[in-house]
Amino acid sequence: MAKFFVHEKALCESETIGDNTRIWAFSHILKNVTIGEDCNFGDHSFVESGVKIGNRVTVKNGVAIWNGVTIEDDVFLGPNCVLTNDFYPRSKIYHAEDVKTLIKKGASIGANATIVCGITLGEYSLVGAGSVVTKDVPPFALVVGVPAKVIGYVSAFGEKLTFKDGIAKDSQNKTYKMVDGKVSLEA
Amino acid sequence: MAKFFVHEKALCESETIGDNTRIWAFSHILKNVTIGEDCNFGDHSFVESGVKIGNRVTVKNGVAIWNGVTIEDDVFLGPNCVLTNDFYPRSKIYHAEDVKTLIKKGASIGANATIVCGITLGEYSLVGAGSVVTKDVPPFALVVGVPAKVIGYVSAFGEKLTFKDGIAKDSQNKTYKMVDGKVSLEA
């Protein structure tokens, strides 16, 4: 028996949805969608058939997730952020296949940001509000602007990181290491 | 007895809503929201619990208003403009408190603009369509771009102002004064 919640004004056509996931008003989950546990889909969100979404994902209002987009655990999709799956869309023309986008574990996309397809957002990367992302984003990087550029790094908890001699600590006592410009979280 | 209008396809969970306010199809007003008189909420709009909205406010389609945002009288929120309340959002992580945003009397936010939180939009300021606002906007200022910058001034009626010797008049015969780069409306 389903243990996920669908608001009475929402429409959910899939059953492969994890426990405690909540789907709010005027949202629409199509058939053949897989969603993990403890996710939250804000009002007016939409998930197309074929999409796979991990656990503890937050999808804020007005976000549509298209076939070709994969979303790992702990991702945050800000309000009205926009994903895509075609570089040169034309009405009624179906190109060979959907261009893939991968949103890795813990990444956050800010409000109203646009993610051009064919891109990977690295683990715990963060896209600033209103940015347009046109190339891959490294792990823990904070990118902003049009097109989006790296302007710093953020922790898994959501704070700016300040590195000294290649080491940074966050408020949760976690340690981050920067080696050759690439940031990782110490186990 | 309520004298506001809720479309049969909308969902309104608050009763503290002023006379003649209209809430259109597929919109959702949560509990514990206060809205003034003569407001208009376009289709697919959303208001989170805790929000206070003044009188004669126009909210166009697809706009979500989050806790932490305060909206004074006569504000215009253009279609799909986006507000925020967290600088570094992460899924399932709740930072100390919502970052505040204040939209002052008569301000207008253009279509699809993004307002980063922690900002005040001054009285009768106007944010151009598609802009990303990252700092306070002065009264009557017109800001555009990413990040948004002041490129001129607009009247309360919605026209570009041309100043001569620190004085400008609009089509409604109102007089605006610019002193030390700050614009005000003569009483």
Next chain:
Amino acid sequence: MAKFFVHEKALCESETIGDNTRIWAFSHILKNVTIGEDCNFGDHSFVESGVKIGNRVTVKNGVAIWNGVTIEDDVFLGPNCVLTNDFYPRSKIYHAEDVKTLIKKGASIGANATIVCGITLGEYSLVGAGSVVTKDVPPFALVVGVPAKVIGYVSAFGEKLTFKDGIAKDSQNKTYKMVDGKVSLEA
């Protein structure tokens, strides 16, 4: 008898809609709208009274089409792209008339792009995702950025065109000619 499809969760108040057009969940077509054949309106789309839309038009999710906007045949409107009809909007102030926008045959607007009003998008032009268009776009031009600028040309089929001695061919064996910087499709 109507041969167009309206999803049971959509609201369609016009009957002047062509055969095989489909209107999906949580969309709202107001009265006095004319829509051609074989169109597709994604979830959470909206069409205001007075709008005329051609045949084979694709409107992706979350798009609102306002009075003052005309949409010719074969147009593609990407998810959450935003149209406008007022340069300096103010709440409760109704300027002389809606500013017109014309989207010509075959044009595509990328995801989350913003089209400032008063503009013509030329035949088969393509606006990149997240761009803000502030002036006319020539036929077959690809424009990106804020404000959007021409960075190349695309075919009717949706591929980048490479011109040599003023001539380009696409994968469909169609020939394009560039004369004085203006691109056209050979009959």
